[in-house]
Amino acid sequence: MNREAVSSGISLLNFDETLKKQRLLRGYPVEWIDFSDLRSCQGYCSAESLRIIQDRLSARKYRHVTLIGNGNYHYVTYVLLSEIRQPFSLILFDHHTDLVQSGDLPFLSCGSWVSIALRTLPLLSRVVIIGAEAINGRRPASGIPGNVTVISEQEIRRLSTVQVVRAIRSVLPDQPVYISVDKDVLDRDHAVTNWDQGSMTLQQLLDVIRELLRIRQLAGLDICGELPLSPVDHLSDDRARVLKKNEIANKAIVDLLLAG
Numbered sequence: 001m002n003r004e005a006v007s008s009g010i011s012l013l014n015f016d017e018t019l020k021k022q023r024l025l026r027g028y029p030v031e032w033i034d035f036s037d038l039r040s041c042q043g044y045c046s047a048e049s050l051r052i053i054q055d056r057l058s059a060r061k062y063r064h065v066t067l068i069g070n071g072n073y074h075y076v077t078y079v080l081l082s083e084i085r086q087p088f089s090l091i092l093f094d095h096h097t098d099l100v101q102s103g104d105l106p107f108l109s110c111g112s113w114v115s116i117a118l119r120t121l122p123l124l125s126r127v128v129i130i131g132a133e134a135i136n137g138r139r140p141a142s143g144i145p146g147n148v149t150v151i152s153e154q155e156i157r158r159l160s161t162v163q164v165v166r167a168i169r170s171v172l173p174d175q176p177v178y179i180s181v182d183k184d185v186l187d188r189d190h191a192v193t194n195w196d197q198g199s200m201t202l203q204q205l206l207d208v209i210r211e212l213l214r215i216r217q218l219a220g221l222d223i224c225g226e227l228p229l230s231p232v233d234h235l236s237d238d239r240a241r242v243l244k245k246n247e248i249a250n251k252a253i254v255d256l257l258l259a260g
Helices: 003-007 023-027 047-058 076-082 113-120 153-158 161-171 202-215 237-258
Strands: 010-014 030-034 065-070 088-093 124-130 148-151 177-182 218-226
Touching: 023 237, 030 047, 047 076, 065 076, 065 237, 076 113, 076 177, 076 218, 088 113, 088 202, 113 124, 124 161, 148 161, 161 202, 177 202, 202 237, 218 237
Parallel strands: 010 030, 010 065, 065 218, 088 124, 088 177, 124 148, 177 218
Antiparallel strands: none
8 A cells, every 4th residue: 555545534433423524524525334233342342342443444445544542542642652563662642641550461451551552552552642631840750760751731831832842852863753642631612521621722733743753753753632422412502512613633733744
């Protein structure tokens, strides 16, 4: 498969219908990959569901940009990282570190997938987590592995884009980066999720990603953090505004990667 074909469209994963109403995403070639039939996969993923996810993703056409859906399925990033065949670093925009140490394969969860990736993916050299909630104004948690750097939400508030990128660059090996965005890193003016959220603006997020693309080759990018909505919710004007915020944020990130 040539690089142009891989990079020209987006893969949309349907676990929970949260992306189905986002019509702005259809401006690019779109490939839907359906997982709505899976069980034992929300928050935690069973071995059988993980195998099915791996099989269906391996057959997809568009591998450059993937929209996952609700943050409860953020562990799918682990599967996407496992497909990379060269040394790389992970840049994770997230209000949580997802570094819970309990559990191991095949028991992935949305809270432990980063720690499992560090233990089981030998080509993953370094992880930089941006926007995680700090505890008492300090690093988000004790026991952060040596190959993980956390730039906390509090630091993001006082640093310029140039300073953030400089801090990232100072710890990054000279190798491709994979970018994973959980929109719970954003303030509620720019996205609404079902998790507690940070205070980063959409423009800050875009500016940092743009600078990262300038200094490093991109191995891939994914986005999660959709808000689950019931059929009744879709009839609410307030919920419609929430959906539009998330849709606009998703499109802005995709545009940055694929426009032009």
